[in-house]
Amino acid sequence: MVPTMVLVADDSQDTDRAEALLGLADAVARRGEAPVVPAFGSDREVNRAVRSVDGPMVVVPAYVAGGDHASSKVLAGLDLGGRFDALHTAPLGAVxxxxxxxxxxxxxxxxxxxxxxxxxxxxxxxxxxxxxxxxxxxxxxxxxxxxxxxxxxxxxxxxxxxxxxxxxxxxxxxxxxxxxxxxxxxxxxxxxxxxxxxxTAPLWPSEIVVDSLLAQHRAAKARLAA
Structure with missing residues (x-):
């Protein structure tokens, strides 16, 4: 079973940002490598979205390391409930x-x-x-x-x-x-x-971002299967 990719970020204060993040989630989903669940919003909203996912999942930050203070705090507060079939990756860094x-x-x-x-x-x-x-x-x-x-x-x-x-x-x-x-x-x-x-414009939209997020998911999927 392919783990669900749960994309996490805070979008609670900015409608333009929310729209851009949903566009990113759609682009990742269109690749067809894994089911994609967007978990964007406040701490409570993100945790609710994560809890709604059945089966194995990989939580992938939809932001770059050091590039989103609010989203980093949301990820730090994420509760996976001790699930053995779930893990999260680090945000994208010096790729x-x-x-x-x-x-x-x-x-x-x-x-x-x-x-x-x-x-x-x-x-x-x-x-x-x-x-x-x-x-x-x-x-x-x-x-x-x-x-x-x-x-x-x-x-x-x-x-x-x-x-x-x-x-x-x-x-x-x-x-x-x-x-x-x-x-x-x-x-x-x-x-x-x-x-x-x-x-310069923000890194998304770029297919390189989609490639990198999917690479994180593949690596985490291998760890879950080990």
Missing amino acids: PSIVGDLAGRLLATGWTAGDGVVLAADGSPGQDERQAVTDVARMLSRRLGSPVQVGYLNSWAPSVGDAVERLRRNGRDRVAVATWRLVEDRDYERLLDLGAASV
Whole structure:
């Protein structure tokens, strides 16, 4: 029996974000590899959706590590009830194909060598996610052949705005913001207001995101079958 993929994220405060997440869930379901249940909303709503799933399941975060503080808190509060036929994966982090796509997005917005780069993350309660953001920045820096500064929107320091200004003070007249978040929402709109030379779009829609989520599900399915 193929475990159900339960996609988890908080969408309780943003209708545009909710629509984007449902579009992602539909795209994953269309691949036909596994049944897909969207569990989007508040802690209570997500736990209710998870409890409604019969049979084996793999809970997959519908966000990137350090890219969604609210969703990270929802996942941390998820209660699988000690079920032996259920597990959850970590959020997507420094996946080479995703970081490569992010580098391509920067180039498409006009970034050139000599411009500054700020990786705009959100933050989360977990140090593992903070390390994942650091790993993404390092991998992106290697791909671009240029330093990448990390900035945060809702937790940790420095803020994205401070990181942009620091690069400007250090002689980078043009600073590009690489958006480390999965879907468009109000926080993404805040990035557009910073006055950076360019801001990349969120990672979804991209088939690379769907590929990566399904790869997580396959790996977890193998662990459940072991």
